[in-house]
Amino acid sequence: MVMDKHICPFGLKSLDLLKRKGYAVEDHHLTSKEATEAFKREHAVDTTPQTFIDGRRIGGYDDVRRYFGKRVAEPGAVSYQPVIVLFAISALMALAAAWVASGDALSARTFEWFIAFSMCALAMQKLRDVEAFSTMFLGYDLLARRWVPYARLYPFGEALAGVLMIAGIGAWIAIPIATVIGSIGAASVFYAVYIQRRELRCACVGGDSNVPLGFVSLTENLMMIIAAAWWGMRLLHR
Structure with a gap:
């Protein structure tokens, strides 16, 4: 046409x-x-x-x-590509930012920024359509099932914690947020996937995701917990 x-x-x-x-x-x-x-x-x-x-x-x-024997993505087919791209770009951004800031691309700050950039990128994916995300999220998150507004607040909390971690300010806000939502998220995913053995789609990259719930979402939540603990330990040793 x-x-x-x-x-x-x-x-x-x-x-x-x-x-x-x-x-x-x-x-x-x-x-x-x-x-x-x-x-x-x-x-x-x-x-x-x-x-x-x-x-x-x-x-x-x-x-x-x-x-011609080329691959064709089937509608609704499982794909890890969005997550791989997101984490890869976040890693490159962290390397670039660390290099500009200190001239050392591989440092502790690189690791911190990688997690923070990843959190912000994941939050943006969820915030593209908060309603779609919250609907999928309610399918497995333990706290959201008891208090539905949490499903809409989650991506805002993730974004706020990520931005504060990038800036290196507001630890008293970012650390508790990342610890709480990361811990609840990890427990929810572990329970749904490894105890209940449910086959669900992961809301980690938005409500239209075809990424299966499991390792990726668990990694996202563990990253938040690790980042919060890391930042907390750094503050204690100052």
């Missing part, structure tokens, strides 16, 4: 993939809704674009990827 107000992104992706595979492509533009509907009726298909190779209909963009 190539119209004044819409160019089909999957058409562009299909065209690019075919060309990268060495095919000479004859590209037929559907320039109106009427032309699009007529094409669908003619070929008995529900979507466009449609790719034909040597007269044989291959299908839409996902079908073209399958034709």
Whole structure:
């Protein structure tokens, strides 16, 4: 579909993939809704674009990827990619910040900032849609089940603690928040996954997450506990 107000992104992706595979492509533009509907009726298909190779209909963009043996993500499929990307970028940010601040990319401050940046990034994912997050969170968090508003407050607390840890201020606020929400979260995940043996989606990266509840969410909560304990010990030794 190539119209004044819409160019089909999957058409562009299909065209690019075919060309990268060495095919000479004859590209037929559907320039109106009427032309699009007529094409669908003619070929008995529900979507466009449609790719034909040597007269044989291959299908839409996902079908073209399958034709070339490329991976296609299935709707609702479990994926750890969002979490891997989030932690990787947080680690790089911590390294960069530590280098700018002290000229030493690998230091105790790098570790602190990695946890704090990760907390802020995870909080942002949850805050994209607080209602969706709270709905999923209520499925397993022990405190939220008893006091529902906690499900909405959790990401704000995580963000606040993370920001204060980055700035190195407000320890009397950040340490208790991180300790409490981290401890309750860890206990909730451990109980739901390892005792009840429930198969749930993790709300750690938002309410639309396809990350399974378990190691990732447990790690998130343990990181908060460790960060709070680390900061507390540093204050005691000053």
